[in-house]
Amino acid sequence: MRFFDRLADRIDAVDSVVSVGLDPDPDRLPEHLLDRDLPRWAFNRRIIDATHEHAAAYKPNAAFYEDPDGWRALEETIAYAKGKGVPVILDAKRADIGNTTRQYANLLDDDAEGPAADAITVNPYMGRDSLQPFLDKEDKGVFILCRTSNPGGSDIQDLELAEGDLVYERVAALADGWNRHDNVGLVVGATTPDELEEVREQVPDLPFLVPGVGSQGGDAEAAVEHGLADGVGVVNSSRGIIFAWEDDQSRRRTTEGDDGQFAGASGEAARRLKRRLNQYR
Numbered sequence: 001m002r003f004f005d006r007l008a009d010r011i012d013a014v015d016s017v018v019s020v021g022l023d024p025d026p027d028r029l030p031e032h033l034l035d036r037d038l039p040r041w042a043f044n045r046r047i048i049d050a051t052h053e054h055a056a057a058y059k060p061n062a063a064f065y066e067d068p069d070g071w072r073a074l075e076e077t078i079a080y081a082k083g084k085g086v087p088v089i090l091d092a093k094r095a096d097i098g099n100t101t102r103q104y105a106n107l108l109d110d111d112a113e114g115p116a117a118d119a120i121t122v123n124p125y126m127g128r129d130s131l132q133p134f135l136d137k138e139d140k141g142v143f144i145l146c147r148t149s150n151p152g153g154s155d156i157q158d159l160e161l162a163e164g165d166l167v168y169e170r171v172a173a174l175a176d177g178w179n180r181h182d183n184v185g186l187v188v189g190a191t192t193p194d195e196l197e198e199v200r201e202q203v204p205d206l207p208f209l210v211p212g213v214g215s216q217g218g219d220a221e222a223a224v225e226h227g228l229a230d231g232v233g234v235v236n237s238s239r240g241i242i243f244a245w246e247d248d249q250s251r252r253r254t255t256e257g258d259d260g261q262f263a264g265a266s267g268e269a270a271r272r273l274k275r276r277l278n279q280y281r
């Protein structure tokens with residue numbers, strides 16, 4: 001079954017388009033988890049337990065796992081999330097020359113250590129051949145960065161090309177052409193709602209991964225209105241969900257007894273975001 005069909009089923013099953021970002025910043029983990037074998041995994045497991053009923057997808061960002069213990073934590077996290085029936089988007093923003101990018105694409109293959117992610121984020125800057133091994137994986141999703149949510153997203157992506165279109169518009173058009181297996185989506189941030197609307201008009205059939213609501217202050221209504229293609233797409237929040245407990249009281253000093261409190265705050269934040277986004281679906 002193709003990734004976007006699995007995602008559509010999951011969206012239906014939980015009536016949610018929320019992607020929960022699993023970005024376990026070591027400096028913000030609850031103190032009582034720090035002496036665990038794999039604190040990031042211990043944290044993620046509790047977050048997944050608390051949020052999965054509201055999660056259309058989980059999106060671990062590879063930046064938070066790129067060390068030996070981190071990769072183990074990531075493997076455990078992916079297996080656990082998938083065990084709960086939730087698709088996993090590995091936010092890796094990969095791509096490179098041919099032989100190198102083939103190695104990167106192996107990230108999407110199940111191996112003896114466990115199942116792989118269902119989808120990945122990739123960077124189009126190096127062109128089609130740098131993405132081909134990902135695009136060839138017909139049952140995996142490939143989210144191509146188009147218009148990113150960060151303040152510097154305009155530095156390059158908004159440049160006007162000789163033909164008059166902008167770089168991010170050209171990326172959207174190219175991605176549409178690369179979508180031979182119906183496995184391509186775009187990353188378009190919620191912090192630039194006008195661009196979000198424009199890209200949606202340009203490529204009506206591509207599902208979007210829309211980051212930037214929550215901590216980055218993006219436009220949740222625009223994220224839903226323009227992010228979904230035929231009802232499929234996800235709106236991601238990471239820190240706004242997984243560190244929601246910090247809103248209650250600013251502290252890292254926790255004990256076992258606080259598990260319910262920090263995980264419960266995440267579950268509540270995911271539920272609130274689901275309800276908010278559903279108002280616009």
Ligand SMILES: O=C(O)c1cc(=O)[nH]c(=O)n1[C@@H]1O[C@H](COP(=O)(O)O)[C@@H](O)[C@H]1O
Binds near residue numbers: 021023147240
């Ligand atoms: O590819 C992404 O997911 C991504 C693209 C983008 O334009 N902006 C963006 O914030 N992201 C990711 O989405 C997550 C946003 O996290 P929060 O700001 O904590 O919700 C991080 O993992 C970012 O790397």
